[in-house]
Amino acid sequence: MNEFLTTLWNITPDRPWGIDIPNYFWFTGSSAAAFIISSFAHVFGMRKYKPIAGFSLLLAFVLLVVAPFNLIDDLRQPGRVIHFFFYGWENFPTSPMKWGVLLLLAYPLLIFTEACIMYREDLIGRMQTSRNSIMKKIYKFLTFGRTAINDTERKKDHKLSYWLGAAGIPLALSVHGYTGYILGAVHAFPLWHTPLMPVLFLASAMVSGTGLLLVLLPVVQKFFSPVGKVDLALMADLGKLLAWFIVIDLVIRFFWLTFAMPFNGSEKYALYEFFSYHQFDIVVIEYIIGLFLPMAVGFTALRQKLSFVMAAGFISAAGVWLFRWNTVIGGQGMAKSTGGLLEYHAAVTGQDSIASVLANGSLFVAVLCLVMLLFPWGDEMKRYYEKGAYHGYESPKLFESHGGNSSRGSNLGL
Template identity: 65%
Template sequence: MDMMQTVHTLTSITPARPWGLDIPNYFWFTGSSAAAFIVSSFAHVFGMKKFKPIAGFSLLVAFVLLVAAPLNLIDDLRQPGRMINFFLYGWENFGTSPMKWGVLLLATYPVLILAEALVLYRPFLVRRLQEANRGVTRAFYKGLTLGRTDLSEEALHKDERLGFILGAVGIPLALCVHGYTGYILGVVHSSPLWHTPLMPILFLASAMVSGTGLLLVILPVAQRFFTTTGRIDKEVMTALARLLGWSIIIDLVVRFFWLTFAVAFNSNERYRLMDFFGYHFHEILWVEYVLCLLIPMIIAFSRLGRRLPWQFAIGFVAAVGVWLFRWNTVIGGQTIGKTTAGLLSYHPHLFGAGSIGAVMANWLLFVALLCAVLLVFPWDEEMDRHYGKELES
């Protein structure tokens, strides 16, 4: 019996990684959602007027990102039916299980975002209800208004107060939704790349970079092609570019602490990490740090940061850079062998579960859901209310 147990143990040692391409994509989506929500809260909670025209739009982007994100987890399970196990088992370990925290957060956070969106857009939805002719359309918009059709000053003031409360509650909830993903990695003792209390903070800092970068990419497209004026708000784009620059600075500072503590002062695992960063040196330094972080940061604070093509470019490059960081962290952390010397390799396949095709399908789903949500919620009417007829061309 002892011999059989020994053989079973030895055959269970495998270089295969447990997490594949879906997981860094999931981390990217949840982080960008949290950042988009925070940008929306700049207007609703902190009263920053320059972000008010895009507050509702950012809120909808945050909602769609979070709806699409968990599908990466389902795909990574290989058998979608396994998802039910998250809800049925393990609750006795809730206090020490970040994944259980995630179950509640992923169920609560999108509901809060949707509730805030319904409150924010209620006056516009009521007007659509009044203009609707068909019974099905009227029933649909009446459901979205939750039966509240009062447009008096008192009712609008109540909406504003409720939106403030939901936004204030949503900020720590948004931070927790993405912070727990970094927490999941940080508590893993077996990976020297992950095991640090800085991991949740690192994920949050880089999330602001990816979320702001995503808004710099999709906002001008939405304003140019899907609004009645067809004009792009240069002031908001410049504000987002500056926000991107400051987010990159914070991200770089946190990464400095992470790398110096992990490599320079980690007496036990420093040589394994030095092998890892040495092997990926050019990829991490020149692509991830210089091209995707330092150059966008410099452009964001320069005169070029006031020009639309450069704003679009640095937003795209910075968002891609954070995705690469998620890849290098999640997949790279699993390539550091636990029982073997050297580094393991991982090459994602093109089709099937956990493949490049699955990730691309998730992105296409995000685009489709975003289009559907933007058709339902009158975000363009909200922008017109803020802009009037004076948008700069």
């Protein structure tokens, strides 16, 4: 009898969530951050962010479009996603996952609508100049059939963009906040069970989204936009913004860890065991390399160096992904029904594997390229720089010609 009980005790249950879930959390969080940075210009009127506001908005849209594919892959049988839409709505008031269904439908629709309104005049111009009948229909669809260009329509576009951006801020925060809410509501895993989890996810999301922008913006500005140069001053500002987001993230993590470990009940011993086992991953890689180094770059003159600020962006974004991994995968390693910590090794190929995460990243690149081709974000960026509408400067023209030299060489590089 004792041998039988010992055998039951040592059974290692399968984890319900694998590598797809932290990847999904990372994509939704980065989307929320990109949208917030876009709103700095559209809603709060911060002029230095206006040249990149359109690209940030499109980035937020693409990140959220590809994120749910991680959930579909996690289902093992993709057809199961249909059941999620048709069943279980009687539990809506107490089901964060059901809240997520509505949020994942409403949020990308709002971003798409805002982008179409923001670029309406440019889309009309492309519709009128395009010789391809199919592309004409696509551009007309993107304008929602509003093809008139006059002051009345411009005022209407501006007003709609403002209100959509304002409504999108709480929606963006809710889209990623509900993911932390799902984890925080689970009693079985002490690493998750805290009301700080939604706030913690949002704070780290601002770090990953800003870091992703620091990696992508120099590439698109230099090689894919009519500007043809990198705005070094704006990159430095984003580097400093990243550093402040890291400070906020660290403060919230401090509250989370100090309340969970010293003041918790018997669960604190499981947390001590977890952090002791993963000490190098968490302290050295996640905190020192992933957070403190990028913060040091953002708060010092190193942010004036493009290579340093891009490296800081990449490291911080990767560090937040590791945080998602340690939280989701590591949290499931402390189930109350088992002794010790469970181990998890992601499969290399197949569903819920490293290959599926790489495929999701490839899909992100493909959709981003498609969206960048459809929407004239580069023309918008060039117009703002020509107006001098960044960093408070009012020079009549920053670029002599298409992709030409800047009248302020200290701000534009490469």
